[in-house]
Amino acid sequence: MNPTLLTVAEASRAVADRSLSPAALTEAYLDRIDALDGELHSYVTVLREAALDAAGAAAREIAAGRSRGALHGIPIGLKDIYKTRGIRTTAGSPRYQDYVPDEDAETWARLRDAGAILLGKHETHEFAIGGPDFGLPFPPARNPWNTAYYPAGSSSGSAVAVAAGLCAAAMGSDTGGSIRGPAAYNGIVGLKPTYGRVSRRGVFPLSYTLDHCGPLTRTVEDCAILMQALAAYDPQDPASADVPVPDYRAALSRRLDGLRIGVVRHFHERDAVAAFGPDNAPGAPYLAAFDTACRTLERLGARLADLQLSPLIDYLDANRLIMLAEAYALHEADFRERPHLFGHHMFARVALGAFLSAADYVEAMRQRRELALEFARALAEVDVAIAANATGPAPRIDQVPFWGVYERASYTGPYNLTGSPALSVPIGFESGLPLAFQIVGKPFDEAGVMRVGHAFEQATEFHRQRPPIAASLPQLRQQARPA
Amino acid sequence: MVSEPSISPERFAVLVERAGLKLTPEQFEELREGYRFVERMIRTVRRPRDRAAEPAHIFVQPRP
Numbered sequence: 403m404n405p406t407l408l409t410v411a412e413a414s415r416a417v418a419d420r421s422l423s424p425a426a427l428t429e430a431y432l433d434r435i436d437a438l439d440g441e442l443h444s445y446v447t448v449l450r451e452a453a454l455d456a457a458g459a460a461a462r463e464i465a466a467g468r469s470r471g472a473l474h475g476i477p478i479g480l481k482d483i484y485k486t487r488g489i490r491t492t493a494g495s496p497r498y499q500d501y502v503p504d505e506d507a508e509t510w511a512r513l514r515d516a517g518a519i520l521l522g523k524h525e526t527h528e529f530a531i532g533g534p535d536f537g538l539p540f541p542p543a544r545n546p547w548n549t550a551y552y553p554a555g556s557s558s559g560s561a562v563a564v565a566a567g568l569c570a571a572a573m574g575s576d577t578g579g580s581i582r583g584p585a586a587y588n589g590i591v592g593l594k595p596t597y598g599r600v601s602r603r604g605v606f607p608l609s610y611t612l613d614h615c616g617p618l619t620r621t622v623e624d625c626a627i628l629m630q631a632l633a634a635y636d637p638q639d640p641a642s643a644d645v646p647v648p649d650y651r652a653a654l655s656r657r658l659d660g661l662r663i664g665v666v667r668h669f670h671e672r673d674a675v676a677a678f679g680p681d682n683a684p685g686a687p688y689l690a691a692f693d694t695a696c697r698t699l700e701r702l703g704a705r706l707a708d709l710q711l712s713p714l715i716d717y718l719d720a721n722r723l724i725m726l727a728e729a730y731a732l733h734e735a736d737f738r739e740r741p742h743l744f745g746h747h748m749f750a751r752v753a754l755g756a757f758l759s760a761a762d763y764v765e766a767m768r769q770r771r772e773l774a775l776e777f778a779r780a781l782a783e784v785d786v787a788i789a790a791n792a793t794g795p796a797p798r799i800d801q802v803p804f805w806g807v808y809e810r811a812s813y814t815g816p817y818n819l820t821g822s823p824a825l826s827v828p829i830g831f832e833s834g835l836p837l838a839f840q841i842v843g844k845p846f847d848e849a850g851v852m853r854v855g856h857a858f859e860q861a862t863e864f865h866r867q868r869p870p871i872a873a874s875l876p877q878l879r880q881q882a883r884p885a
Numbered sequence: 886m887v888s889e890p891s892i893s894p895e896r897f898a899v900l901v902e903r904a905g906l907k908l909t910p911e912q913f914e915e916l917r918e919g920y921r922f923v924e925r926m927i928r929t930v931r932r933p934r935d936r937a938a939e940p941a942h943i944f945v946q947p948r949p
Contacts, residue, residue: 719929726923738905741912750915756904757923766930767940774941808922 405430406567407868410624413570414472417464424464424475424519427570428457431477431521435568438871441549443541444563446482447490448522453477456519463517472627474517479569481560482523483530483606484510484615492540493606494526494556497736497743499539507604508636509573509615516631521569525559530575530608531729531807532748533558534799545587545796546869547835552799554583554792557618561588564618567872571619571628575605577612577725578807579814582826582840585618587796589828589836589867591855592618593625594814596846597821598643600629601636609728610641611767612721612818621865622827622856626650629848645846653849654856659703661854664784665696666709666842670793673714674811682811684793691830691837692790695858699788702857709780709787717773717816722808723758723766724819730755751807774820778844781822786850787842789813791826795835817842825851828864836864890914891921 405413405427416422432450439445460475480486483493485503492498506514514520525543527533533555534542543558545551546566553562557574561584564572574581576594585592593616600615607613617628630651635644670692674682684692696706711717729752736743737753744752781787790813803809817824823843830837841858843851859865890897897917901908908916 715929719926722922723926723930726926738907741907749912750919753906753912753916754919754923756906757900757920758927762927762930764940765932765934766926768934768938769930769932771941772934772938805919805922808919 406434407872409621410472410476410570410619410627411621413476414627417475418469424457424460425454427475428453428477428519428521431569435521438566439568442544442546442562442566442568442871443525444543444559444566444568445479445522446492446525446540446559449489449520453519453521460517460519470515470517473513473631475519476517476570477519477521478513479521479524479560479563479572480510481526481557481572481574483526483575484573485604486510486520486523489523491523494528494533494538494540495743495748496539496745497740505604508601508639509605509632512631512634513628524557524563524572527556527558528745528748529606529733530556530577530580531751532745534802535745535747538745542799544799545835546871547589550798551796551835552587552802554587554796556580557584560618561585561590561592564588564620565590565869565872567868571617571624574616574618575608576614576616576814576818577608578721578818579812581614581616581618582791582814582824585826586791586838587836589864589869590618590620591622591625591865592616592826593629593848593852594817594824595629595633595848596643596823598641599645599823599846599848600632601634601639601642603636603639607732609725611728612725614818622825622852622859623651623654625825626654626852629852633848643846648849650849650852653853655853656857656860657703658699658854658857661704661786662784663699663704663706663854664709664780664787665706666711666787666789668710669714669813669816670790674793677713677715678809678811684790685832687830687832688790688793688837692839695829695839696788698858698861699854702861707784709784711780712773712776714811714816716769717819718812720766720769720773721815721819723762724770726752726755727758727763727766730758747804750804770819777820777822781844786847786854789840789842791838791840795832795837813840821845823848823851825855827855827858830864831867890917891924892917
């Protein structure tokens with residue numbers, strides 16, 4: 403058994419029954435990082451000694467009968483915009499290249515208290531928007547399915563590490579799709595929870611009203627395990643919501659009998675080309691994979707019906723304008739006084755916010771409310787919705803359009819605007835690279851979207867496929883080591 | 886794909902000056918080229934609305 407190929411749920415059971423020790427599991431991940439990350443660049447900081455110390459402590463606690471639950475002894479990573487006390491947190495920026503916070507992100511504190519072990523910090527686009535930028539101190543992460551290809555961003559390192567078996571799970575952030583995009587291109591699961599469900603305290607902001615923190619995992623069940631630790635009211639996060647947290651794993655099921663699912667089809671079938679041009683048309687393999695996914699959901703007992711919303715561009719431009727205005731306001735002093743400290747991509751993409759007026763921002767926020775209500779009314783007729791994610795496989799990393807974040811269609815941004823929970827799940831492959839769709843829910847119904855994602859996953863095999871690089875290593879020395 | 890900027894250098898220089906940015910010639914031209922996205926976003930969100938249509942980023946389910 404290669405322990406790095408286990409899901410969180412599987413590793414947790416093995417740790418609990420003492421067939422696998424947290425130390426052996428942690429050493430296996432560290433060995434893989436040593437062997438593979440020189441090519442993948444998913445980590446900017448690896449915490450070898452601290453991780454092994456934490457693994458030893460976890461083993462002693464578990465042996466003494468003080469297990470903290472399913473995450474106890476499980477090695478994870480954090481996008482390097484999550485503050486970690488005493489551990490460098492760069493935000494992917496030369497500005498914070500040597501910054502060592504004196505506080506932990508609330509999310510990391512909750513995961514650590516649940517017993518998770520921190521393997522290290524993951525590569526990120528600069529301030530969660532400026533990438534892939536080859537001029538930064540940390541090289542962009544590479545797609546493990548083919549290292550010539552883009553893993554998407556900005557939670558690039560986190561998704562790559564999960565997909566390649568360099569950690570069991572990771573935390574990302576999502577302002578317009580930065581969890582779900584990397585999840586799609588790397589063939590894993592990514593959840594953007596409801597705005598307010600998971601604390602953002604101690605995470606470098608990009609856009610206050612659009613930023614969400616959430617997990618990247620190999621399976622939906624693993625996502626549920628992490629969400630159980632993450633979902634909580636945080637009175638020190640101004641946007642945190644005091645809403646009861648259900649038992650996420652208990653809500654997972656294999657059937658969807660009677661469930662009503664709305665399909666947001668016109669965004670990718672018509673609106674993308676109408677607003678952004680013919681090169682935004684979904685590929686035939688993607689359309690086929692999406693339709694097959696719809697049929698799979700019907701076989702599981704769900705009833706599907708198309709939803710009609712305002713055009714995609716209404717959602718996207720409001721999302722992008724708000725992001726630009728909030729991100730520029732956040733960094734304005736540095737743009738004026740220390741512009742040389744920004745990377746090329748970050749500078750150009752966010753400096754455009756300097757040319758917006760207060761009235762532009764207010765109009766975008768007014769449009770946001772209209773669209774959030776429209777989407778809520780549409781979802782009132784169904785239980786969840788499904789929508790496209792990226793409508794084709796990853797591009798080559800050297801062919802990512804510089805202005806792609808503004809000039810191309812995106813199917814993830816609408817749900818940052820509405821604050822809805824949105825889960826990315828693999829639905830197939832094209833040219834050896836993963837494809838995915840999204841399951842979108844009503845506010846605070848993460849359990850509902852994970853239920854659909856889990857049932858779909860159990861009915862398909864996509865989540866069991868791993869990048870060739872994940873299986874390319876010889877048997878590791880720890881694999882047969884008893885606990 | 887590089888598109889023709891939608892704003893003249895003279896008009897864009899006024900915006901840059903007003904924003905208090907000190908740009909290199911390369912940055913100036915790059916942002917001038919990207920300004921068309923800002924214009925598109927503004928066109929999309931600026932539309933007639935009832936004066937009571939307030940901005941918000943809270944999430945309220947409609948009544949059944």
